[in-house]
Amino acid sequence: MKKTTVAGLILAGLGGLGIFLVINFTAVFSVSDLKVSGTNSVTAQRIRDVADVRLGQTLARVDVGAITSAINESVPDVTAVSVQRRWPHTVQISVRDRTVAANVTTGGKIRRADADGVIFGSVNRPKKGATKVVLIPSFDAQSTSARQSAIVDCLTVYRALPSKVRKAISRVEYRSGENITLVLTSGKTIRWGSAVDSARKAQVLSVLLGRRASVYDVSSPDLPVTKG
Structure with a gap:
């Protein structure tokens, strides 16, 4: 290998090292x-506090993955997070808020929930126009998945209803996966059973x-019953 080639490689390597050191x-x-x-x-400001990005630190060494995880874990109000380095001096954090699908009463408190059954937001501040869901069982901190499933089941039932019936619903009550009840503003009740086959049940209900x-x-759409 010629000396000029070796020298060129050394200079290129030193140049690359210099750039690396400058950036990092x-x-x-x-x-x-x-x-x-x-x-x-x-x-x-809440997002900034959780992100905890220190001004003055080297941009290349900002851990975007750690920031994303911190926001996802600490701010349940957001459903998506994007963290990017914007050269030469900016960290850009973009978030997407959760959309309220239901006002959920559980444990004596009203909380907001999205379409996936995720509870978020302030306590006792219901969203106007959102479906009212009442969870009769008490779900503890270890039952998050079960609570989400219960809320999703209630929303599945509610959305299967014809729009005219939906407007007359006061609340959706959940006692178990096999025992969901709709209460109308008139005080009448609809025993739905489980969320399974909700489209079929909605058709039967329209006639009933x-x-x-x-x-x-x-609850058994092939054998519907009325009382009272």
Whole structure:
């Protein structure tokens, strides 16, 4: 190998090392700005506090994965997080808020929940127009998955209803996976059973509501029953 070639490789290597050192270990590309976008239900300051990005640190050494995980774990109001380095001096955090699908009463408190059954937001601040779900069983901290499934089941039932019936629903009560009940604003009740075959049950209910009754039971859609 010619000496000029070797010298060129050495210089290129030194140049690459120099660039690496400048990017990773000097203030030339340090963080001077932290931008947050997409927040509605939580403040940008809340996101900044959780992200804990130190101004002045080298941009290349900002751990975007750790920031993303911290926000996902600490801010349940958001459903998606994107953290990016914007050269030369900015960290950009973009979040997407959860959409309220239900006001859930559980343990004597009202909480908001999204379509996936995730509880979030402030206590006792229901969203106007959202489905009212009442969970009769008490779900402890270890039962998050079961609680989410219960909420999703209630929303599945509610969404299967014809729009006219949906408007007349006061609340959806969940006692178990096999015991979901709809309470109308008139005080009448609809015994739904499980969320399985909800489309079929909704069709049967549309016919059944033509009868005068206080209780409509479509838990077995092939054998519907009315009472009262």
